[in-house]
Amino acid sequence: MSSATAGKTIHCKAAVCWAAGEDLKIEDVEVAPPQSHEVRIKILYTGICHTDEYTRSGKDSEGAFPVILGHEGGGVVESIGEGVTSVQVGDHVIPLYTAECRECKFCKSGKTNLCGSVRATQGQGLMPDKTTRFKCKGQDVYHFMGTSTFSQYTVVADVSVVAVDKKAPLEKVCLLGCGITTAWGAVVKQPGITGSTVAVFGVGAIGLGVIQTSNLVKASRIIAVDTNPGKEAWAMKMGATDFVNPATLPDGKKIQDYLVEITDGGLDYTFDCTGNVHVMRAALEACHKGWGISTVIGVAAAGQEISTRPFQLVTGRTWRGSAFGGVKGRTEIPGLVEDYLQGKVKIDEYVTHHRKFEEINDGFHDMHAGDCIRCVVDMA
Ligand SMILES: NC(=O)C1=CN([C@@H]2O[C@H](COP(=O)(O)OP(=O)(O)OC[C@H]3O[C@@H](n4cnc5c(N)ncnc54)[C@H](OP(=O)(O)O)[C@@H]3O)[C@@H](O)[C@H]2O)C=CC1
Ligand SMILES: N[C@@H](CCC(=O)N[C@@H](CSC=O)C(=O)NCC(=O)O)C(=O)O
Numbered sequence: 001m002s003s004a005t006a007g008k009t010i011h012c013k014a015a016v017c018w019a020a021g022e023d024l025k026i027e028d029v030e031v032a033p034p035q036s037h038e039v040r041i042k043i044l045y046t047g048i049c050h051t052d053e054y055t056r057s058g059k060d061s062e063g064a065f066p067v068i069l070g071h072e073g074g075g076v077v078e079s080i081g082e083g084v085t086s087v088q089v090g091d092h093v094i095p096l097y098t099a100e101c102r103e104c105k106f107c108k109s110g111k112t113n114l115c116g117s118v119r120a121t122q123g124q125g126l127m128p129d130k131t132t133r134f135k136c137k138g139q140d141v142y143h144f145m146g147t148s149t150f151s152q153y154t155v156v157a158d159v160s161v162v163a164v165d166k167k168a169p170l171e172k173v174c175l176l177g178c179g180i181t182t183a184w185g186a187v188v189k190q191p192g193i194t195g196s197t198v199a200v201f202g203v204g205a206i207g208l209g210v211i212q213t214s215n216l217v218k219a220s221r222i223i224a225v226d227t228n229p230g231k232e233a234w235a236m237k238m239g240a241t242d243f244v245n246p247a248t249l250p251d252g253k254k255i256q257d258y259l260v261e262i263t264d265g266g267l268d269y270t271f272d273c274t275g276n277v278h279v280m281r282a283a284l285e286a287c288h289k290g291w292g293i294s295t296v297i298g299v300a301a302a303g304q305e306i307s308t309r310p311f312q313l314v315t316g317r318t319w320r321g322s323a324f325g326g327v328k329g330r331t332e333i334p335g336l337v338e339d340y341l342q343g344k345v346k347i348d349e350y351v352t353h354h355r356k357f358e359e360i361n362d363g364f365h366d367m368h369a370g371d372c373i374r375c376v377v378d379m380a
């Protein structure tokens with residue numbers, strides 16, 4: 001099958017962020033045809049993740065402007081470049097910000113999902129040949145996370161896209177492009193959570209996903225920690241056993257000390273889902289002496305550093321991190337889509353807000369209101 005637009009530049013709308021801190025502007029853009037080993041996708045839906053806001057706001061040390069943000073999309077393959085065999089025109093696909101080439105040292109290691117094939121140019125906002133496929137007002141526009149889903153058409157590397165079951169609604173499974181998959185993987189790829197105690201710091205989409213999956217694998221106790229009291233009901237709905245608001249503790253009482261007290265020495269596993277380096281420290285220090293493991297999922301602003309007393313590690317706590325949940329997207333996302341279709345993994349519940357494409361800035365504002373788990377944008 002080939003499309004009428006194959007091989008031609010496509011003129012469409014995209015939300016361009018011209019400079020750090022500015023609102024996005026819906027602009028007419030030109031999207032060049034996919035080159036060798038590239039795929040052009042008509043994006044139908046995209047979620048807005050806090051990492052989009054983090055880069056828009058200027059906190060990302062890799063931020064390059066003007067840029068088309070977005071990395072939680074779902075769409076249909078419009079055309080493919082030479083040598084592409086993994087997807088076909090018409091396939092329903094999810095772009096992947098963590099590529100999977102299956103050939104590089106990282107992919108072959110069996111130890112990580114952090115494929116090295118396109119990461120260097122991706123971080124520069126470019127395609128693997130070091131150029132961009134987007135132009136606006138005659139100016140080159142950067143790609144973002146290798147995905148740029150805030151455009152009606154985008155171009156990605158063939159190692160950065162996966163085809164999914166056409167029965168799955170793209171307005172829901174687009175969230176597997178980041179949030180839900182990140183949270184799911186961070187739990188299922190961490191051995192030992194079954195029967196163990198868990199604390200989850202930050203009850204946004206990521207924290208809720210960690211709670212949901214900890215419940216799925218039958219953690220014995222799941223303590224949700226959030227400064228927003230409105231998150232208690234959400235945490236309980238996804239399977240938390242307890243909710244603690246650090247802001248309500250007596251003056252001077254640290255959250256980690258409180259958690260250690262109520263869990264007979266600390267948690268077996270903790271997760272930071274806030275991106276706040278002080279919370280990351282609390283999550284580590286809430287771990288049980290001798291065996292507690294704390295996973296950093298949140299993304300901290302440029303220049304931020306984490307610290308703790310080394311004694312915390314000497315005495316057996318482990319600090320680790322997780323990107324995209326350790327998930328290899330091309331291999332594992334089709335299975336997650338099937339799990340969703342069979343009702344084993346919840347996605348619909350996370351979509352609290354819907355926005356039309358022209359309202360995308362309102363979608364960013366929704367995120368700050370405290371009642372938004374995920375906003376899905378209809379790109380039509
Ligand atoms: N490593 C990875 O692969 C990925 C990382 N991320 C990162 O994960 C983080 C979470 O994302 P997301 O769930 O979308 O974000 P949200 O902002 O929706 O969720 C974070 C939650 O933490 C709460 N919070 C803020 N400060 C504290 C505090 N001091 N103690 C406890 N809770 C607090 C927030 O409350 P309030 O609403 O009041 O601010 C909010 O409910 C972000 O940093 C994001 O960039 C996202 C995807 C993938
Ligand atoms: N660009 C930032 C780091 C941003 C970051 O940590 N991204 C996460 C995904 S966040 C998704 O919403 C990630 O997977 N990182 C791994 C990677 O290879 O980028 C910076 O420079 O600090």
Ligand SMILES: [Zn+2]
Pocket residue numbers: 049050051052071072178179
């Ligand atoms: Zn994200």
Ligand SMILES: [Zn+2]
Pocket residue numbers: 099100101102103104105106107108114115116117
């Ligand atoms: Zn690779």
